[in-house]
Amino acid sequence: MNMNSRYPSFSELNKPIREVVTKRLIGVTTDSSLQEGVAKMVEFTISSLVVTDGTDPVGLITDTDVKRAVADGLPPDIPVEKVMTTGLITVDISTPIREALETMSQQKIKHMLVTEQGDIVGVITLRDLEDISRQRLETYISRE
Amino acid sequence: MRIFHLSDTHVGSASDFNKGTLYRLLEAINESGCDLVIHSGDVTQGGRRTEYKRARQMLSRIEAPAVILPGNHDARSGGLHLFEEYIGDTSGVREIGDTAVIWVNSAFADSDQGRVGMVKYNMMRRALNEHSDTSIKIIALHHHVVPIPRAGRERNVLYNAGDILDLILSSDVDLVLSGHRHYPNIYRIENTVFINAGAASATKTRYGDVNSYNLVDIDAERQHVATRWVDGSQREQTFSRRRRHVFSDFGRRVFRAVQVSNSYISDGRAFLPQHFRNAVDAISGLQPDLLVHCGGIVREGIPQDYDIAARELSRFNVPVIYTPAGRDINYLGYHLYATHFGQFDQAYSDGAILFQGISSAQYDSHEGIVGPTERRAVLDQLAAAPEHIKAVFLHHNVLPIPHSREKGLLEDAGDLLRELVDANVDLILTGTSSHPFAARVGNTVVINANSLSSVYQRSLYGNSFNLIDIYEGAIAVFEINSLWGRRRLLGIWERNNQSSD
Numbered sequence: 001m002n003m004n005s006r007y008p009s010f011s012e013l014n015k016p017i018r019e020v021v022t023k024r025l026i027g028v029t030t031d032s033s034l035q036e037g038v039a040k041m042v043e044f045t046i047s048s049l050v051v052t053d054g055t056d057p058v059g060l061i062t063d064t065d066v067k068r069a070v071a072d073g074l075p076p077d078i079p080v081e082k083v084m085t086t087g088l089i090t091v092d093i094s095t096p097i098r099e100a101l102e103t104m105s106q107q108k109i110k111h112m113l114v115t116e117q118g119d120i121v122g123v124i125t126l127r128d129l130e131d132i133s134r135q136r137l138e139t140y141i142s143r144e
Numbered sequence: 145m146r147i148f149h150l151s152d153t154h155v156g157s158a159s160d161f162n163k164g165t166l167y168r169l170l171e172a173i174n175e176s177g178c179d180l181v182i183h184s185g186d187v188t189q190g191g192r193r194t195e196y197k198r199a200r201q202m203l204s205r206i207e208a209p210a211v212i213l214p215g216n217h218d219a220r221s222g223g224l225h226l227f228e229e230y231i232g233d234t235s236g237v238r239e240i241g242d243t244a245v246i247w248v249n250s251a252f253a254d255s256d257q258g259r260v261g262m263v264k265y266n267m268m269r270r271a272l273n274e275h276s277d278t279s280i281k282i283i284a285l286h287h288h289v290v291p292i293p294r295a296g297r298e299r300n301v302l303y304n305a306g307d308i309l310d311l312i313l314s315s316d317v318d319l320v321l322s323g324h325r326h327y328p329n330i331y332r333i334e335n336t337v338f339i340n341a342g343a344a345s346a347t348k349t350r351y352g353d354v355n356s357y358n359l360v361d362i363d364a365e366r367q368h369v370a371t372r373w374v375d376g377s378q379r380e381q382t383f384s385r386r387r388r389h390v391f392s393d394f395g396r397r398v399f400r401a402v403q404v405s406n407s408y409i410s411d412g413r414a415f416l417p418q419h420f421r422n423a424v425d426a427i428s429g430l431q432p433d434l435l436v437h438c439g440g441i442v443r444e445g446i447p448q449d450y451d452i453a454a455r456e457l458s459r460f461n462v463p464v465i466y467t468p469a470g471r472d473i474n475y476l477g478y479h480l481y482a483t484h485f486g487q488f489d490q491a492y493s494d495g496a497i498l499f500q501g502i503s504s505a506q507y508d509s510h511e512g513i514v515g516p517t518e519r520r521a522v523l524d525q526l527a528a529a530p531e532h533i534k535a536v537f538l539h540h541n542v543l544p545i546p547h548s549r550e551k552g553l554l555e556d557a558g559d560l561l562r563e564l565v566d567a568n569v570d571l572i573l574t575g576t577s578s579h580p581f582a583a584r585v586g587n588t589v590v591i592n593a594n595s596l597s598s599v600y601q602r603s604l605y606g607n608s609f610n611l612i613d614i615y616e617g618a619i620a621v622f623e624i625n626s627l628w629g630r631r632r633l634l635g636i637w638e639r640n641n642q643s644s645d
Contacts, residue, residue: 094276
């Protein structure tokens with residue numbers, strides 16, 4: 001077993017994102033209305049929703065999409081699939097945190113869906129990554 | 145992958161171990177067709193050289209690859225040094241096909257307690273990170289991570305069980321194999337199956353049990369565990385490895401509860417009045433159906449603190465039910481509690497949901513106990529409401545809490561957890577150790593609350609309370625910061641999901 005990490009690790013960037021991924025996503029189905037979607041975002045105080053066709057995720061709705069829909073004068077009963085972001089950028093759950101951050105900065109996005117063996121298993125947000133120092137898993141019980 | 149899991153052989157004198165049983169077990173191992181053998185510790189009775197020699201001679205009959213780890217008995221008499229000489233590495237990683245087994249020594253010299261210190265914890269964490277995409281991840285350690293039923297008083301605990309549990313769950317470990325308490329027990333906690341083996345050949349068994357072992361089969365779809373006893377009896381459980389990650393279908397919200405703990409109301413610096421008042425406003429705005437206070441209402445059970453508490457708590461414009469912590473009933477608190485807040489075992493029912501309080505506190509003690517008589521009474525009350533959503537609340541924790549030293553404060557935590565999980569209770573709410581935590585054990589969601597408004601709290605997110613929303617199709621739990629109102633998701637779980645498929 002590798003003995004290099006004798007002390008608490010303060011540099012987390014090479015670790016896989018698995019530890020910090022929120023492995024539960026709140027979603028709506030494609031036929032839900034924009035109003036139903038926004039109601040869910042308000043109910044759970046969240047900034048993004050996964051849009052699913054059956055059980056398959058097909059898009060994402062974020063705060064920005066909602067603002068754009070309102071600005072464009074779209075009606076509240078429009079199906080979410082008309083306003084969702086498609087062509088999702090996903091990231092594998094074993095990707096190092098550094099790579100996930102690079103992808104988000106290059107693509108100028110704050111949310112990425114997380115996959116494991118091709119299935120969507122969670123979401124990672126910029127805030128999760130900013131919070132890593134707070135979420136750091138450590139134990140302070142004794143050295144040995 | 146087939147794993148033969150045994151534990152607690154206790155090789156020693158005839159009064160300590162059943163030699164014939166161990167020989168028969170070794171034959172069973174070689175006939176089982178297993179790919180891997182894991183012995184989760186207490187190989188010897190007393191860590192003596194003669195015992196290690198004998199154990200090595202016996203265990204060398206195993207034909208399959210074997211991972212053997214030390215337990216507290218092996219660490220007696222300077223035995224950890226001998227373990228390395230006769231058995232092998234006390235901690236390590238072994239890869240077999242698409243499976244990684246990470247084992248750590250949780251024993252230390254001349255103590256029955258358990259501990260995985262910083263160095264070993266970081267080794268374990270690094271190994272889990274390196275094997276993030278390995279399809280089957282197994283952790284083996286001697287000491288139990290969660291309380292075990294029918295093993296007597298909860299003791300000899302893993303000091304940092306909360307941190308270990310947090311690491312295991314966030315790393316999506318598939319199996320955790322342990323021993324130590326000489327009683328077999330299996331839980332699925334979130335996506336991880338925790339298997340505690342009974343004693344393989346130790347003469348000391350509990351609750352009238354006899355020697356046993358586990359045969360574990362795991363593939364891409366399921367984990368299957370067969371516990372086999374030497375008297376020929378067998379119990380099998382199967383768990384699906386498929387999990388739901390996207391929640392769209394919540395249905396109607398049927399109940400909203402807020403859970404708080406350790407308000408620590410007083411006129412001293414331990415109480416943070418602004419945190420408390422902001423939280424009161426935030427909670428009022430959420431319009432919960434019920435507020436559950438899981439103990440630690442006052443700093444001490446003295447009239448001054450109770451007078452302030454009565455005044456501060458009158459700010460809540462929602463129904464509140466209470467259960468005491470030890471500090472609430474110290475000094476005159478036993479009388480003051482009854483005067484200000486009513487009976488000790490409080491309950492709430494609206495016909496569709498039942499919140500049943502269990503007073504686990506004792507005065508002048510941090511420790512708690514429910515006891516077999518009271519547990520039976522609670523189970524009877526729960527059984528009398530078969531159609532209700534059922535929640536039980538008490539002060540003491542039944543799962544270990546991150547960033548705190550697990551002390552086994554609730555004497556009968558093992559029995560209480562097992563009985564409530566078996567009764568398919570929907571929620572267990574606790575309020576010890578001032579750090580939020582939530583995980584589902586079987587079909588039961590166990591939620592611990594941080595301190596609402598005390599300087600004595602452990603979370604880097606700050607003081608908080610929990611929002612528990614029960615929908616027709618799911619339960620969603622958020623931690624909400626007391627001062628600023630920032631939310632953090634603790635978990636969402638499908639309702640009525642079966643833990644064993």
